[in-house]
Amino acid sequence: MHFKITETLKPNKEILDTLTKYTYKTTNGKIKTLENTNLQFILPTTYTITKPTHLTIYEYKINEISNKRFYIKEHNQKYNLKEIITFLKKF
Numbered sequence: 001m002h003f004k005i006t007e008t009l010k011p012n013k014e015i016l017d018t019l020t021k022y023t024y025k026t027t028n029g030k031i032k033t034l035e036n037t038n039l040q041f042i043l044p045t046t047y048t049i050t051k052p053t054h055l056t057i058y059e060y061k062i063n064e065i066s067n068k069r070f071y072i073k074e075h076n077q078k079y080n081l082k083e084i085i086t087f088l089k090k091f
Contacts, residue, residue: 007031009045012059014081018088023051029059044071053091057084 009029016026029045044058056073068078072087079087 002035003032003041004035005030006033006040009059009061011045011047012081014085015047015057015059015088018085019047019049022049022088024049029061031061055091 007030009031011026011028025048027046027048030043032041032043033039034041042061044060047057047059049055049057054074058071058073060069060071062069066078068080068083070079070081070084071077072079072084
């Protein structure tokens with residue numbers, strides 16, 4: 001099996017501006033296509049906050065079904081950009 005990276009997803013600038021007071025690490029997302037097929041695999045952009053608490057936020061590329069492209073692993077819930085920024089400011 002061979003994969004071809006068709007797109008690299010960069011971290012969101014608005015989220016990075018909000019995370020300035022936290023200790024965090026980001027990982028770029030990727031969209032991969034399995035060669036000789038039309039199957040696509042999406043690896044989300046990951047924001048891992050380590051201080052003051054541990055929190056993992058995944059950012060997916062928007063699709064037609066849902067406008068909530070952020071997912072917080074620990075809360076098992078989806079958020080849109082406005083909700084995630086409000087959540088991070090309160091936290």
